[in-house]
Amino acid sequence: MSRRIDLMIDLECAGPAPNGAIVSIGWCAFALDGKKNSTGSKIGPVSNLAVGRIDVIVQSCIDIGMEIDSDTVGWWFRQDPEVRALWNAPGAVPIREALRQINQRYLDNCTLGSGGPGLIWAYPSTYDLSILDRAVTLCGMKMDFGRKDYLCSRSVMKGLGYRRSDERIPARWRQKHFPENDAVRQAIQLQLCLVPEVDRDEDPLGYPGDGVARFD
Numbered sequence: 547m548s549r550r551i552d553l554m555i556d557l558e559c560a561g562p563a564p565n566g567a568i569v570s571i572g573w574c575a576f577a578l579d580g581k582k583n584s585t586g587s588k589i590g591p592v593s594n595l596a597v598g599r600i601d602v603i604v605q606s607c608i609d610i611g612m613e614i615d616s617d618t619v620g621w622w623f624r625q626d627p628e629v630r631a632l633w634n635a636p637g638a639v640p641i642r643e644a645l646r647q648i649n650q651r652y653l654d655n656c657t658l659g660s661g662g663p664g665l666i667w668a669y670p671s672t673y674d675l676s677i678l679d680r681a682v683t684l685c686g687m688k689m690d691f692g693r694k695d696y697l698c699s700r701s702v703m704k705g706l707g708y709r710r711s712d713e714r715i716p717a718r719w720r721q722k723h724f725p726e727n728d729a730v731r732q733a734i735q736l737q738l739c740l741v742p743e744v745d746r747d748e749d750p751l752g753y754p755g756d757g758v759a760r761f762d
Contacts (some may be wrong), residue, residue: 549577550661551592553652553691554699554736556728557674558632560604560622561615564676567607568641569622570632571600571648571678572725575655575664576733578740589737590716591730596655599726600647601632606640610684629723642685648678649689657690666691669732671698699736708739 554574559566575596581588591597608614622630639647656664668674675696682689703710712720712731719730 549579549581550664551575551577551656551658552664552667553656554667554669554729554733555648555674555678556668556725556732557677558723558725559618559677560607560633561613561618563673564680565611565613566618566677567604567612567614568602568644568677568681569604570602570635570725571644572727572729573598573600573648573651574726574729574733575651576737578737579661588741589714589734591733592655597726597730598651599724600644601635601638602644603638603640604634606642607681610641610681612641612681612684625723632724641681642687645678645682645685645687645689649691652689652691663691663695665697666695667697667699667732667736669698669728670700671696699732702736703739706739708735710735714738 552575554576556572557568558570558572559568561567574591576591604614622633652664652666666675675693679693702708715731715734719727719734721727
């Protein structure tokens with residue numbers, strides 16, 4: 547593998563940073579070098595399975611000292627039913643297990659390239675990554691990534707004057723407040739900002755996979 551693979555993380559939470567209880571963690575592995583992936587597309591996540599969502603049992607966050615906020619809870623219950631269903635979704639796991647899983651996604655996708663260990667992005671990092679960091683601290687866990695690896699895609703795009711648009715985002719990733727969709731959208735927008743000559747297929751994730759991310 548001859549490229550660096552980064553991870554975009556997006557959280558849906560039940561309170562503000564840095565101590566909001568986590569409802570769901572979305573993630574997407576992607577590259578910023580403009581090389582083609584195994585579909586022949588230069589843009590989009592590196593594999594159709596290198597993207598996902600980890601739903602969290604909200605009470606497990608409260609049990610370690612994270613908080614829910616009445617205004618944020620009110621926002622949740624004003625959303626469409628499919629978005630509200632993320633709250634304690636079937637298959638949700640305790641926060642410690644969710645952190646273990648996101649760390650494993652990082653190890654699986656972002657540590658094997660000759661470009662070096664991947665970086666961790668969020669839009670903005672002051673929200674998503676501060677809450678993730680707080681959960682790690684409260685759980686007393688050690689991750690294979692940390693603050694030295696954190697970058698803010700909002701700061702990069704605003705600093706370069708890039709105007710975000712969903713125009714080049716495949717339709718399946720446009721529905722907001724699903725964290726895996728948000729992570730993919732943010733990764734593609736960052737690619738378009740930093741590698742403006744990239745092209746894309748109609749759907750960069752629309753091809754078969756066997757669970758193993760492949761890179762050029």
